[in-house]
Amino acid sequence: MSDRTPLLRVRNLTVNFGSHRKQLSAVAGVSFDIFEGETLGLVGESGCGKSTTGKALMRIVEPTSGSIELEGTELTTTHGKALRNLRTRMQMIFQDPISSLNPRRRARDLVAEPLDCWKSVRGAERDALVNDLLNKVGIDPEIYGDRYARQFSGGQCQRISIARSLAMRPKLLICDEMVSALDVSVQAQILNLLVDLKREYGLALLFIAHDLAVVKYVSDRVAVMYLGKICEIGPADTLYDFPEHPYTEFLLGAALEADPDAPLRGDVLAGEPPSPTSPPSGCRFRTRCPFATDKCATEEPPLEEIVPGHRVACHYPLSLSAEANA
Amino acid sequence: MTDHPKLLVVKDLRTTFATPSGPLPAVGGVSFELGTNETLGIVGESGSGKTVLSRTIMGLQPRRNVEVTGSVLLKGFEVVGASEKEKRSIWGLEVAMIFQDPMTSLNPVMRIGKQIDEILRVRQGMDRRAAKARAVELLELVGIPSPAERYGVFPRELSGGMRQRVVIATALAGSPQLLMADEPTTGLDVTIQAQILNLLDSVKEQMKMSVVLVTHDLGVVATRTSRIIVMYAGRIVEIGSTREVFRRHRMPYTRALLDAIPKVSNPSHSRLVAIPGRPPNLLDLPTGCAFAPRCAYATDICRVQRPRLEPAEESGHAFACWNPLPVAEGALT
């Protein structure tokens, strides 16, 4: 990629769950970079390990191996106080807006929570900052500041979560399915808000979602995950317009467009993802891939750059096969 | 529309819940008709009343604190006011329903084949052997691989997509004329969602039944339905053929909803047009149009008087709006 030093550098991240006898490899060697101010989208179906990747970055689940570097500091070996310190630079927004806020606390206190943890600002300064944050996310602190979390709707809760995550001015925000529980009209509001605040705060985002359209809307680059591995990563528009991995192609084909004239594709991806406790040999997608050959079963395809910035893990990328056919 | 007698006729249906905070009109006067072998989409956000509407049509409402008025004629059977016993004569046989969460609609301690079996034996009066054969047949119809072996598995041993297939098979067991599907694919992965929707399409054709697809996702209804109802605050705000509603909608809410959805075909970072404000509070509805507080085109009359469903140019297309979008502007760009 480029010579810039990335904000976040992830190399060979793996996360295994379970005991030694029955191991489930949720994330199986994932590598990517996120640069300052950039948004990387992470898409995939449920169980592909996208959420686990996000949680491993935040050290909510412990990575089994691999390296996570944030601004040159290795995260996987950090513990205790140093880890707490790092957490001011990375924040996370969760899927369930309602369960991610303590129902027995007031909006104002929820937003102030990180400030109070760190005692970075106190008194009037703290109150002013909290009011400012609430205003930024479109919640009037005068009217709503003293309401309890349980009195807010899903969209409002997500706004409060955003305000809370911005309090310590982090560099990187991990959004785990943050709009999937919201109504369409509210989802658009929250996405616009997120994009605006990202620009204002110069944030880098890791945007994890299953909705391809939503991911495309916010992301500069997109990574597609299947069964714990990244199978394709590249600039959002290129990846959506010219997918190289057969799985990406199928995923895009299955996405439902709100358009009555959208072509109904007959070739829907058959079958279901195999169990992550016993992933297939070689390419993990080969059991469902119509183009799979013997090579796919024996040799695992590496994530290779085919166009600058666009990498794909496939022995037969779609553009190359098209050339071969032509 | 067809000349066949209507399968379902809903007239001025109202479902009002008595809540501690006052009456809550979840469905506030809905009328529409459905022919045979037709797929109708009911779209709306949370609180639009789409789920309550589908349950009221089924005759599934809580026994207490609810008042249903109007009429639901299902093949000539009046559902409103019918007793549980009377309704049981149509449930499963004339109309069946599938729900969002397949796990809750299946009995977790009963083998999947048995669950289908039982319906066949109790409702269709089949003997044990015929029922089992038919159950395997149904499992095959809904695309369960090696159905004879899967007959004996428990729901927890299946994936979400497979469970939803089983639910569909149980719904088909009584050969209903009408299948009500309430968010059947919400919570499923995109590739599985496409499989299930294709399956619903194919069984609809094979069994010559009608399907009502209730969903919040305009993408789900766009290519799978012949007609759409758009609901807002318990009322129909626009109804018409799918193509017409998507291409030449007149109601600003329909437009706003379409604009608010991110589209895969749009370039990255294209701005979404969000609808300001929040979905309406059904306990405290404005006197005029419920969408007026969020509508860019609202005028004084919108805030005072509720618009009625007015027919548009194309027959069957109607909308409820005082300041409808001009036809040309309604076209999607």
Next chain:
Amino acid sequence: MSSSLIVHEMVEEAHDRPARKKKLGVLFWICVGWLVLNFIGAIFANVLPLEDPLFQNYAVVNAGPSLHHLFGTDDLGRDIFARIVFGSRVSIEASLGSMLIGFGIGAPLGMLSAYRRGKFDSVVTAVMYVLLAFPAIIATIAVLSFWTPRSLLKIIIVVGVASIPLVYRVIRGATLNYSTRDFVVAAKVQGATDRRILMKELLPNVAPVGVSFLLIGIATVVTLEGALAFLGLSVNPPTPSWGNMINESISILQTNPWLAVFPSLAMCLFLLCLNFIGDRLRSHFEVSEGKI
């Protein structure tokens, strides 16, 4: 999902209006008032214009209620009213004291176990289950019969220790319910210390469960004292306690029914109020729980 659940959600959607203060009801406050009155009586029994509960006035033995002796006198001519007020001390001290031990040890352990999980949880839970497997009442009786001379403090210690695993189990369960929720993870991610998460995030959510269990615990200890008195294992006579008084009244029930009626009534009312308050509080908190 049932229709009522949908309605519930829709009512919850009725945002934008400040939540109406839910009333606890008059009866609730009457019950609280009665308990407070009991507590005041127990605390200030010495200062109140009461007769000496130990003074034996042989001039009025087994007298019925009168203006002079509100609830009458017992077979030794002692004032029943005074004995009931003084007797409430034993019940209240025993229940509060043992609950202090039970909650003081059981509750923090339960919260810690549920929050930390892992080995700590497994070990503590195992120990608690061993304690639970002991038939608590029989163990209590056995210990009290051998640990002589009996005193209120010993009863408190024995009952308190016996209640630790019960409190532990309830609090651990309640905490587990919350410790896996996203807001706890969110707090951790914000850099909150474990202590802060326990005190600020978990405690306020677990507290309602704790309070209602505390009320049940108090009621149980009050009845337990009655049962122990029956076996002659409560505080030594002549110290009055509700249990002792009821126990003593049995032998002369025919001659002086008042002796049985008033202490039983006192205990009964006390328990009734406790249970009612606990019930009310639970439903009060449960509704706001539904909003989560």
